[in-house]
Amino acid sequence: MVRTVVAGLDGSTESRAAVEWAAREATLRGLPLRIVHVWEPVPHPMAQAPLVGGETVQHWTERIPRESAEGVRLRHPGLEVTTRQLTGRPAQALAKEAQEAELLVLGSRAMGGIGGFMVGSVGLFVVAHAARPVVLVRAGEQAADEHEPDPAGVPSAAAPFRPVVLGLDTEHPDETLLGFAFDAAVRRGTTLRVVHGWNPPPYYAYGMSGDLAAHNSMALRESTALTDALRPWREKYPDVEVGEECRFGSPALHVVNASAGASLVVVGRRVRRSPVGVHIGHVTHAVLHHAAAPVAVVAHH
CATH class of the missing domain: 3.40.50.12370 (Rossmann fold)
Structure with missing residues (x-):
């Protein structure tokens, strides 16, 4: 089985940076990229509130990985990019997804004013439970950041x-x-x-x-x-x-x-x-x- 580079995407700036980093890594490794979006259903009482309809939520959650994949294909011609939509708790779903991956890439907020990460509960859970390598990438990280000036x-x-x-x-x-x-x-x-x-x-x-x-x-x-x-x-x-x-x-x-x-x-x-x-x-x-x-x-x- 050909392993893939997997990137977790939730629509945030940091997760989009992770997808871009993962695309560059997949290119380096000659492997396909899979973009995974995990939608966590809201609790039942909140789900009854007439804020947005079910079709609207489904459209929005499907749109995030689809548009991200389209952008990656434009920036990285020749890279095989697929998407996967999952429902459940993001931490557990991503940890399970990592089992099939060459490596899993997640975004992490940069600390304000100084270098470093703000690692959330999802990132810590995945790092602690994934058997495969997990990479954390700061928000706004660009390809040039990895190269000498x-x-x-x-x-x-x-x-x-x-x-x-x-x-x-x-x-x-x-x-x-x-x-x-x-x-x-x-x-x-x-x-x-x-x-x-x-x-x-x-x-x-x-x-x-x-x-x-x-x-x-x-x-x-x-x-x-x-x-x-x-x-x-x-x-x-x-x-x-x-x-x-x-x-x-x-x-x-x-x-x-x-x-x-x-x-x-x-x-x-x-x-x-x-x-x-x-x-x-x-x-x-x-x-x-x-x-x-x-x-x-x-x-x-």
Whole structure:
């Protein structure tokens, strides 16, 4: 079965940005794009109110994905675009839709005045439950945002892509996560920045905080672990220029800082067995809310 790139659309500005990003990604991957609109029926008492007729609501909900698909086909000639209209709760419907997708793309509001996302309940639910990669895209994100600026400082779609940034935990260097990041760099013809943040063990704060030799020893150990984790992937992808950044301090902060110059940020989510609650991980959660570039969350064991 040929997987598709799926974009969730609800008519908002941010979801339209997600559709456009998904169209570019589908083109990079040589895959079809499916635009999914989920209509959640209003509660029965409200449905009785004579505000709009049933035919009007149906026409409006069908019009959103149809017009979006028409626009995408005009901007991306040759891209196969289909639409799907679903009824139900958007979070659950989109999480289920992701099962058949190569990746799922959703929109997320940008924070006012600063870089980053406002990740709503639907986005968090889908990220926490989807087994396939989920990408969150800011409202108003344009193709040029992913490319290096020209000499005048203006990004251009004809310029090289900005780097892909991967946040990596060297204790759990999962192959699915690494493979996604290297593949993303290959398709964009760009470099891969691998960022690993580390903190000393709790006992370090009790009596060792001033021991420079101990600190340097830990730094060397973390740096070696990062190099070892990447070595087989460098051999597998010899044409990808890889930058290793092993930094003391908050992993989330270092990945967020690196996102300012990225075309895509890739982070992982460990699959949890507990059926209760949202399990994303504090680093991924922080990156989702504060990154200044699209964020791909890759589920792994």
